[in-house]
Amino acid sequence: MQGRLLIPLLLLCLLLVSLLSLLLGSVQLPPAEILSALLFRGDALVSEILWDYRLPRTLFAIVIGAMLAVAGAMMQTLLRNPLADPYILGTSGGAAAGVLAAFYLALPGWFHLVAAVGGALFSTILLLLFSGFIGSRDTNRLLLTGIVLTTGWGALITFLLTLSPSSSLPGMLFWLVGDLNEQASLFVPALVLLMSLPPMLFAAKPLDMLLLGRQQAASLGVDVARMHLLLLGFAILLTATAVAFAGPIGFVGLVAPHIIRLMSGSGHRLLIPATALLGGILLVAADLLSRTLVAPRMMPAGVFMTLLGVPLFLYLIRRQS
Amino acid sequence: MRPLAECDRVCLEAGTTRLVRELDWQLMPGECWGILGPNGSGKTTLLQALAGLHPVAQGEIRLDGTPVCKLSRKAIARHVGLLFQETHYPFPMRVRELVMAGRYAWQNWRGAGSDSDEEISARAIGIMHLERLAERHVNTLSGGERRRVALATLLSQQAGIQLLDEPENHLDPGIRLKLLEGFIEQLDSQKQTSVMVLHEPALAVRLCSHLLLLFDDGSYLAGETEQVATAGNLTRLYGTPFHAVRNGKILLFYPG
Numbered sequence: 001m002q003g004r005l006l007i008p009l010l011l012l013c014l015l016l017v018s019l020l021s022l023l024l025g026s027v028q029l030p031p032a033e034i035l036s037a038l039l040f041r042g043d044a045l046v047s048e049i050l051w052d053y054r055l056p057r058t059l060f061a062i063v064i065g066a067m068l069a070v071a072g073a074m075m076q077t078l079l080r081n082p083l084a085d086p087y088i089l090g091t092s093g094g095a096a097a098g099v100l101a102a103f104y105l106a107l108p109g110w111f112h113l114v115a116a117v118g119g120a121l122f123s124t125i126l127l128l129l130f131s132g133f134i135g136s137r138d139t140n141r142l143l144l145t146g147i148v149l150t151t152g153w154g155a156l157i158t159f160l161l162t163l164s165p166s167s168s169l170p171g172m173l174f175w176l177v178g179d180l181n182e183q184a185s186l187f188v189p190a191l192v193l194l195m196s197l198p199p200m201l202f203a204a205k206p207l208d209m210l211l212l213g214r215q216q217a218a219s220l221g222v223d224v225a226r227m228h229l230l231l232l233g234f235a236i237l238l239t240a241t242a243v244a245f246a247g248p249i250g251f252v253g254l255v256a257p258h259i260i261r262l263m264s265g266s267g268h269r270l271l272i273p274a275t276a277l278l279g280g281i282l283l284v285a286a287d288l289l290s291r292t293l294v295a296p297r298m299m300p301a302g303v304f305m306t307l308l309g310v311p312l313f314l315y316l317i318r319r320q321s
Numbered sequence: 322m323r324p325l326a327e328c329d330r331v332c333l334e335a336g337t338t339r340l341v342r343e344l345d346w347q348l349m350p351g352e353c354w355g356i357l358g359p360n361g362s363g364k365t366t367l368l369q370a371l372a373g374l375h376p377v378a379q380g381e382i383r384l385d386g387t388p389v390c391k392l393s394r395k396a397i398a399r400h401v402g403l404l405f406q407e408t409h410y411p412f413p414m415r416v417r418e419l420v421m422a423g424r425y426a427w428q429n430w431r432g433a434g435s436d437s438d439e440e441i442s443a444r445a446i447g448i449m450h451l452e453r454l455a456e457r458h459v460n461t462l463s464g465g466e467r468r469r470v471a472l473a474t475l476l477s478q479q480a481g482i483q484l485l486d487e488p489e490n491h492l493d494p495g496i497r498l499k500l501l502e503g504f505i506e507q508l509d510s511q512k513q514t515s516v517m518v519l520h521e522p523a524l525a526v527r528l529c530s531h532l533l534l535l536f537d538d539g540s541y542l543a544g545e546t547e548q549v550a551t552a553g554n555l556t557r558l559y560g561t562p563f564h565a566v567r568n569g570k571i572l573l574f575y576p577g
Binding site for chain 1: 369372394398403405409410413415418419422425428458474478
């Protein structure tokens with residue numbers, strides 16, 4: 001599908017699903033009142049629910065979804081493997097363990113982000129060292145290394161949870177499965193997202209060429225080391241920020257780029273913005289389901305993403321082998 | 322005339338294995354070099370060193386007078402293009418886009434393609450008879466078709482030195498000679514040269530004006546094809562007796 005069709009289509013979908021996310025929730029409100037609150041600030045209670053809860057939550061889901069999706073697309077380009085995803089390869093796990101360690105040590109809130117970046121960076125370096133670095137085409141080794149790292153981080157996370165006071169456990173657990181209830185701040189994630197998109201779009205052409213392989217791209221004039229640093233840096237920053245603010249939500253980074261590639265190929269000029277939009281759509285939809293399907297109870301949005309992502313991942317593995 | 326590339330006492334290693342020793346070699350415009358040698362004698366490594374993709378253990382490689390290690394990747398790509406032995410494409414990409422990627426080294430940071438970029442890549446597609454495949458995805462093509470796409474990409478790169486690592490791979494015997502001759506013919510003899518690693522001495526004699534033989538022990542022999550291509554040299558090169566037969570203008574070598 002051509003870019004001039006795909007992007008408007010995705011924007012329309014995002015608008016629709018966001019509107020649904022504003023209209024539906026654990027409290028049933030008549031659509032007319034919501035629209036009037038949205039446009040003219042009508043009824044005070046409806047206004048409060050809309051402006052203080054549903055709208056920030058929807059925007060938060062869009063930003064986090066976009067970040068995770070773009071981070072996934074970057075990992076796939078970096079590793080030249082459509083199965084790469086920060087969640088599967090342990091980057092999210094490293095960030096999550098970092099955040100929980102910061103929780104456990106009762107460090108101030110801003111330190112959670114630093115701990116997340118540290119954990120994600122450490123985990124990704126381990127991944128690259130043990131999977132034969134970036135040039136390797138050995139998918140098995142890459143995935144196995146990622147799975148082992150993820151398992152290791154899981155054990156560390158359990159360890160930290162066991163040591164933590166029981167009063168803080170529910171919050172930690174909900175954060176762990178990807179919870180959008182406690183949106184601390186929209187500002188930092190939005191800033192990180194907006195910061196990372198322009199460099200990716202400027203580098204769209206050399207990123208396309210990286211898909212040809214490290215050697216081939218270099219022989220055509222691409223500064224491969226610089227591109228790898230760019231991808232690695234932003235993939236880690238985006239993943240760590242999303243994890244620090246919303247918990248480790250899996251599979252957005254796998255599902256969104258995959259669907260976009262099916263529709264319009266692998267050109268990054270289109271892939272990056274389209275993947276960001278689709279990531280936003282997916283997470284808003286998952287969050288909407290989590291709020292409405294078992295209402296009045298709420299389920300973490302990460303659960304639905306994972307339920308969608310696992311079958312797709314299995315299908316991709318089958319097709320690759 | 323200034324050489325497009327020169328090797329100045331170059332030694333190459335792969336891991337701990339010593340390959341080429343003290344190679345002095347110059348590439349002049351208009352020449353077409355064939356590199357022959359047994360497996361593991363460093364043919365591919367030498368091509369990669371010329372393209373700045375493999376470090377030299379000793380000595381220096383200069384492109385148009387400048388050491389390779391001092392040039393940016395883009396500058397190297399304007400001097401040297403490389404056809405790899407094998408290509409592998411895990412992501413879908415159109416033939417037209419891939420051939421256009423050959424123009425990258427000549428574009429500005431925005432990567433905007435000028436009209437002449439379009440023209441040059443369209444011409445490359447024509448020379449390799451790929452018009453009918455231009456909109457196909459490369460990962461759906463056969464080995465021989467992919468080879469022609471890679472050759473077209475190399476053509477559109479318009480580098481001064483065209484390095485080809487086993488260009489005849491996957492090409493069926495009927496089209497092999499015609500495609501490679503077509504490739505060499507369209508090079509600008511004032512500004513361009515080509516170097517190809519070949520496994521078939523007869524093909525090398527047919528296509529190349531000069532030959533570089535890389536022996537197992539790291540020594541080498543370089544010169545014009547008529548002088549270098551002898552049954553004696555090939556016997557020494559491959560460690561098995563070679564004989565020559567001449568049929569009109571065509572010189573053939575066969576082992577045994």
